[in-house]
Amino acid sequence: MSVCVAKYHDQLISIRRHLHTMPEEGWSEFTTTNFIVEKLKEYGYQVLLGTKVINPENCLGRSQKVVDAGIAYARKNGVSEDFLKATEGYTGCCGILDTGRPGPTLAVRFDIDCVPVTESTEQDHIPQSEGFESTRPGLMHACGHDAHMSTGLALAHWVADHKDELKGRIKFLFQPAEEGVRGAAAMAASGIVDDADFFLGAHIAMMCKSGEISVNPYGFLCTTKMDVTYTGRPAHAGVEPNAGRNAMAAACNAFVQLLGIARHGSGMTRINVGQLNAGEGRNVIPSHAVMKMEVRGETGEINQYMYDSAVQIIKGCALSQGCEYTIEKMGEAVDLTNDQALVDVLTQAGNAVEGMNVRKDPMNFGGSEDATILARRVQAHGGKAAFFVLGADRPSGHHTARFDIDEKALDKGLAVWANAVSILLKK
Numbered sequence: 001m002s003v004c005v006a007k008y009h010d011q012l013i014s015i016r017r018h019l020h021t022m023p024e025e026g027w028s029e030f031t032t033t034n035f036i037v038e039k040l041k042e043y044g045y046q047v048l049l050g051t052k053v054i055n056p057e058n059c060l061g062r063s064q065k066v067v068d069a070g071i072a073y074a075r076k077n078g079v080s081e082d083f084l085k086a087t088e089g090y091t092g093c094c095g096i097l098d099t100g101r102p103g104p105t106l107a108v109r110f111d112i113d114c115v116p117v118t119e120s121t122e123q124d125h126i127p128q129s130e131g132f133e134s135t136r137p138g139l140m141h142a143c144g145h146d147a148h149m150s151t152g153l154a155l156a157h158w159v160a161d162h163k164d165e166l167k168g169r170i171k172f173l174f175q176p177a178e179e180g181v182r183g184a185a186a187m188a189a190s191g192i193v194d195d196a197d198f199f200l201g202a203h204i205a206m207m208c209k210s211g212e213i214s215v216n217p218y219g220f221l222c223t224t225k226m227d228v229t230y231t232g233r234p235a236h237a238g239v240e241p242n243a244g245r246n247a248m249a250a251a252c253n254a255f256v257q258l259l260g261i262a263r264h265g266s267g268m269t270r271i272n273v274g275q276l277n278a279g280e281g282r283n284v285i286p287s288h289a290v291m292k293m294e295v296r297g298e299t300g301e302i303n304q305y306m307y308d309s310a311v312q313i314i315k316g317c318a319l320s321q322g323c324e325y326t327i328e329k330m331g332e333a334v335d336l337t338n339d340q341a342l343v344d345v346l347t348q349a350g351n352a353v354e355g356m357n358v359r360k361d362p363m364n365f366g367g368s369e370d371a372t373i374l375a376r377r378v379q380a381h382g383g384k385a386a387f388f389v390l391g392a393d394r395p396s397g398h399h400t401a402r403f404d405i406d407e408k409a410l411d412k413g414l415a416v417w418a419n420a421v422s423i424l425l426k427k
Helices: 006-020 030-042 064-076 081-087 145-161 184-189 247-258 300-321 340-351 371-380 409-425
Strands: 046-048 093-098 105-111 169-175 198-204 212-214 222-231 269-278 288-297 324-333 357-359 384-390
Touching: 006 030, 006 145, 006 409, 030 046, 030 064, 030 081, 030 093, 030 145, 030 169, 064 081, 093 145, 105 145, 105 371, 105 409, 145 169, 145 198, 145 409, 169 184, 169 371, 184 371, 198 340, 198 371, 198 409, 222 247, 222 300, 247 269, 247 288, 247 300, 269 300, 288 300, 300 324, 324 371, 340 357, 340 384, 340 409, 371 384, 384 409
Parallel strands: 105 169, 105 198, 198 384, 212 357
Antiparallel strands: 046 093, 093 169, 212 384, 222 288, 222 324, 269 288
16 A cells, blocks of 8 residues: 655645756755755754765865855855855765664665756746746756655655654765766765665656656666876977977877777677867967766676776877876766665555556666665665666656656655655554
8 A cells, every 4th residue: 555645746846846946066066955954954854964974085076166166156045154064065965864763774865966958948848938947057957856856855754754653764865966976985985874774766767757667777887987187298389399299199099099999798888088178279289188088887897897998098098199197087886786675665665656557677777877886885784775767758868958857757756765665664
């Protein structure tokens, strides 16, 4: 029998739409974190911030310039200095509710950052026609994290309202910087999930339509994101080109060779160079080049093969042009196999929701998701973990200017979450 979540419908929609108007990129989500913390405290949660939930040594792809801009935006929005001080410069939070009765600890994770996309201004785009479009050009909740946060907060509200029916503890992780898979490593390294007996995470839409749930997706690709910097020597391109060391030539040669890495025979591989910036002027031998790139693999071993092959090419192209190079890891995710016990729980939770189609056929996630790092951390400490997909119809693909979700799917999604919590923590 499904739990009743009807009273949380208005909250689901209003909070999702509010958060949609104020997207913030990874590691800068101070206004968003403040909003979440206020709600969690309103529901009666203990809230942890800053280095209690983020290990600074494990932050990936964190730009101080972006962080400072997020703090400035928060001040503009009236976020208090006391709150900003409490964050210690790190976004994200953990809300904890202890029922006061012995039982397991369940950790649930929701991501909070946006995508660097400018939202569509076409009037048939529902956020535009309904008046909740992004107010920040170049930033948009184009992946559904606004819906994730709204669902997480509604679930936190439901748990608080039904605390007397549950046992054990529940931790709500609101994780920064999922885009680029940059935030989970630092959250996991804080130790916040080391005592968790169970871990659940989810994504909206993806390969599932409204009214569907995939409880055991496969194809979580391991990935390593890298920034590669080549440093050469400038010289006059006409008078003395021989005195230069061409960083752009090194980068361009590496670009072409990287795409030619032999694919691994044991599983899926991916590689992409998404950005290349180089050079100073028309008549100057380029002394600086930066490539933003990534490798992916079906397993950790295959991903490591891709990474090692890439490093050899990067190094070789630097040597060929007499340049120096550095490689900075900017993000990472790992593969994941759901624990069958939680697959069974999610199946039961989905089947209990009227009209929900629990997909039994294998469904390929086909991408990378850094919740896998938190999940694997829980598994490494003896707990069980699973990641699932809650369907929602969408007019366009994720990370596009016209991305939106069928808001009616949020009610069924919340019901699945509440059912799962009820099964795992029932008295």
